[in-house]
Amino acid sequence: MATIFTHLDDKCPMVDFVNLVSGKWAIPILYRLIVTDDVIRFGALQRAIAPITQKELTKQLRAFETLGLVDRTVYPEMPPRVEYQITELGKTLKPTLDSLADWMREHREQLMQASETNSINL
């Protein structure tokens, strides 16, 4: 999960961000939990953020729980049920992530065309 604290004392908030909220799937997971704005079960979350692996989703959710961004509730039933929910702290990211989602929706086509015509790797 990285969360490396070396160089966390620098002046760039974005460097702090990528050190604390690290991982390829971090932003999609937080965004999905924020949009849901309610409890959501592990399986439903994984399907919503496909194609994330079970292992990776578990790891990220544990990290967010540690950071106080996500609540985790285990129901000792059979079969087990585990529900996740964004915390109040996590919800403070909503305007930012909404903005990012809007940007992506607006520029998705242009960006994809650019990367295809300039032929990046596939």
Next chain:
Amino acid sequence: MATIFTHLDDKCPMVDFVNLVSGKWAIPILYRLIVTDDVIRFGALQRAIAPITQKELTKQLRAFETLGLVDRTVYPEMPPRVEYQITELGKTLKPTLDSLADWMREHREQLMQASETNSINL
């Protein structure tokens, strides 16, 4: 640089985002170029986003150039000079990244305390 197009046809804009704008240093680099709002040389950029490696910065800048987010100008001098600048398209990310930077500045202490008391890996 990843830029994987598999599953780019799903409904989550954030999954699109992490597939197009991928890499640990992507956001810090774009933010720095946006804040600078002027040409900036490779070396100055690297120092501003420390501790990014030269290799990683080069790779990311090439990807952003391909996406049309960054302009690159080479001056065939000796020693060489290469200047980078955010494009108009790239500048459309400014409100979003400003918001993210503000969020990080506001919650940095709380997040770092949480990760220390709950003792994550180092």
Next chain:
DNA sequence: CCGTATCCTAGCTGATACTG
């Protein structure tokens, strides 16, 4: 100064099996 090449480590994925 800027970029590339090399080698190495860390992170992510896929598949599968197994538990409470």
Next chain:
DNA sequence: CAGTATCAGCTAGGATACGG
């Protein structure tokens, strides 16, 4: 169902050295 565990393989990232 929601994990944990394993093994394998791939990709991303870091450290270092070197060349134009």
